[in-house]
Amino acid sequence: EDQVTQSPEALRLQEGESSSLNCSYTVSGLRGLFWYRQDPGKGPEFLFTLYSAGEEKEKERLKATLTKKESFLHITAPKPEDSATYLCAVQEGETSGSRLTFGEGTQLTVNP
Amino acid sequence: DGGITQSPKYLFRKEGQNVTLSCEQNLNHDAMYWYRQDPGQGLRLIYYSQIVNDFQKGDIAEGYSVSREKKESFPLTVTSAQKNPTAFYLCASSTNRQGSSNQPQHFGDGTRLSIL
Numbered sequence: 001e002d003q004v005t006q007s008p009e010a011l012r013l014q015e016g017e018s019s020s021l022n023c024s025y026t027v028s029g030l031r032g033l034f035w036y037r038q039d040p041g042k043g044p045e046f047l048f049t050l051y052s053a054g055e056e057k058e059k060e061r062l063k064a065t066l067t068k069k070e071s072f073l074h075i076t077a078p079k080p081e082d083s084a085t086y087l088c089a090v091q092e093g094e095t096s097g098s099r100l101t102f103g104e105g106t107q108l109t110v111n112p
Numbered sequence: 113d114g115g116i117t118q119s120p121k122y123l124f125r126k127e128g129q130n131v132t133l134s135c136e137q138n139l140n141h142d143a144m145y146w147y148r149q150d151p152g153q154g155l156r157l158i159y160y161s162q163i164v165n166d167f168q169k170g171d172i173a174e175g176y177s178v179s180r181e182k183k184e185s186f187p188l189t190v191t192s193a194q195k196n197p198t199a200f201y202l203c204a205s206s207t208n209r210q211g212s213s214n215q216p217q218h219f220g221d222g223t224r225l226s227i228l
Contacts, residue, residue, distance in 0.1 A: 041224075
């Protein structure tokens, strides 16, 4: 059974204080790892897809990296508007089609 | 604008009542999904459909039903058999072209269901 574990559950940062969120996974054959941002009362917003170990993607202050067992979402010099819950999800091999398995998320708060 | 529309935003259910949540997309996506999110938890898959007139159970399908009669619509019915229906329900869609099954899912803004 696929497992996706995110840590920490919650993270408080001061504006400008860089940090990383972790997503560790166990799947039989990774087809893609997805990062989403979710604001309160809203649906998740797609950020990145990573397909293979060693891959990196960047968007503004966010950078996602992938190894064979985990992914990191690095946040450089965060601003208060980066406060949100960050979710990761994995897509397994051919037999599960296009379905995703989600982690429980990391709630990020950036204080001014 | 292209996107996914969920309605209503808030819904209340009485004991023994079935309620239906609407999900419409104009992204021309083949695949659609329903998730449930409880406070402080991730998303759990209820049902998904990869093509019109076909759908599969997810991890927590008991007490729910769906239909997929049109490509753009995937309504979810929460039946009276679902004993703990209070949650945030999210609908998503994705392309499902051959060789592109690892495309991201795009989400609507959810329906919050509560028990009266």
